Amino acid sequence: MAYKNFILVCGGTGCESSRSDEIYKNLIKEAEALGVSRDVQVVKTGCFGFCEKGPIVKVLPSESFYVEVKPEDAREIIAEQVIKGREVTRLLYRKDKKAETTKLQDIEFYQKQFRIVLRNCGVINPESIDEYIARTGYHALEKALFEMTPEEIIAEMKASGLRGRGGAGFPTGMKWEAARKSPGEVKYIVCNADEGDPGAYMDRSTIEGDPHSILEAMVIAGRAVGANFGYIYIRAEYPLAIERLKIAIAQAKDYGLLGENILNSGFNFDIEIRLGAGAFVCGEETALLQSIEGKRGMPRPKPPFPAVKGLWGKPTVINNVETLANVPIVLTRGAQWFSSIGTEKSKGTKVFALTGKINNSGLIEVPMGTTLREIIFDIGGGIRNNKKFKGVQTGGPSGGIIVEKDLDTPISYESLTALGSMMGSGGMIVMDEDDCVVDVSKFYMAFCVDESCGKCAPCRIGTKQMHGLLDKITKGQGEEEDLVKLEQIGKAMTKASLCMLGGSAANPTLSTIRHFRDEYLEHIRDRKCRAGKCKDLVVYEIDPTKCIGCGLCARKCPVPCITGEKKKPHVIDGSKCIKCGECFAVCKFGAVIKR
């Protein structure tokens, strides 16, 4: 039995709710009725992501992409496509009613993701250097060693407009140039793989999926800058990424693509891995260098910048994983191609780890200039369980919350900073109406309290004080002047901290106060948490008119603090209640009320 056609019917939640299951059944029925069930297989699939135009039916191998299909269209699809081999043009996707029909690969939705950094991720075996080489791997290195001078490499990087993907967005070409111009015989290239934001895993996935792209980029950077040695600083909690890096380094050395006299060019470059213990502050470049040197990871004031005085006092280039993963492609495809992608000042793509209350959490890569709405609602498939979107946190504990009204801003380094957040390394946490902004701010501040290295007072004391104030508010003991204090301390920390950990630690709090002041005031004035997250503000009570006195809640209560006679309304003792919510969950009569 060999099928000639495969009809894929979307069985995602969105399409299913618009009767895709009926379409699926009708297609099978019609195929039988018309006697072609041996020629076609009808299959129900996972979500195609393009929910807006659902229900979606895709036919292979012709790649016909049918949208807004109705169950009664099944007969026509079978009769035309399967029997006569013609597409049902009226069902094909078109941008608007008058537009021409669009081929699958030209559909905007599928064009929204564009993979440069993740080009090999999910395509090649990361433990095979041969497969990397087959996909133009180490071709950029050939160019860098035999066709270009170091100055030309730097000029190409500058022309490409590539900027640091670690978050700050410093132009990579300029960083390399500064290090090249710094006097000194010995220079270093460092790859920053100390990814520490909660919910971020872009760099880990890049290394796990395509480790050779990082190695190749580091050798190129070494050639451009005049360095012969590189370190990859990666946290020990990424064992798989480390394992694959080790394999990749061994393979590259074996092939002579790392080590002495690379490809007989006379250029030497070697790479070693340095494991970090997972301190967030070690992602800060000066602290990272201290850690590599075997000292306690603490930042130092800049300038001098590492490009002038870095590792062991020598000029050092520090690039983040994602930045480096772009480098080989910039050289193979050319700066002009690269700079044609993205916005005026932010070129290329950005990888995001999409997490939180979103349907399609995952690793995505989009061109700069894509809007957050496109990312969250088109690619991410919208909010889980049809809840209402509340905000999205970009930049992790250093970023801020972005709300509904700003979702149409095209993403760039500048636009996100203007919204009071930042690009950051690419973690993107989506929140819905069940998330409490005060609670979220407290979470991020607690993270910063833990991770502050303690070297400078603004960060060491400021994070602790802000956390105390936030904690007070979530416990229902807040006062209105606490908001003023939070803003004052936050601003002082932002200005006076030694490094960006303290300099950005106040961002989540300040941005949520700006956008959700009413919710903070609700916590303070009304002692109320609308999301029900702040336990101390939730009160459980029993409605005496509904309670039949079954005693189930009293038996389940772990304290216990529920009393009452059999078959008579029970009472919760609020002074003893620990707000576990067990009574609320078990009551079959809706008598327990959560306020």
Next chain:
Amino acid sequence: MAKMTLDQLRALRAKKQEELERRNVEGKDIQVIVGMGTCGIAAGAKLTFDAIVAALEKHNIASRVVVRQTGCMGLCYVEPTVEVVMPDMPPVIYGKMTSEFAEELVVKHLVEHSLLDNHIFDRPAVDIVKH
């Protein structure tokens, strides 16, 4: 292999490119590619991998199949993911492929040439390296 020269690297690339293009390794014409990022492994990709290998043996098709691992395909919400590339069939990405579905995958897709319900997901982006 000894250290390479530029010409050797180019020759290797040309050779491997052809191989990767055909997705043919030593006369095997079917590729089963398991997504093995941390997300995939956490969701059970290693078990899936082993179960696929076992199922291939059981159904006497192992000689035609290369089972490979790759990095995260980006579809973390439906891990483990498995891509199947074989002649006369469109390339397909399957999600939520925990080990209990391995045998179904081998029997249905590889042996009977039919697709699996409720496991098909779309490729996240066009491939820039081929252009």
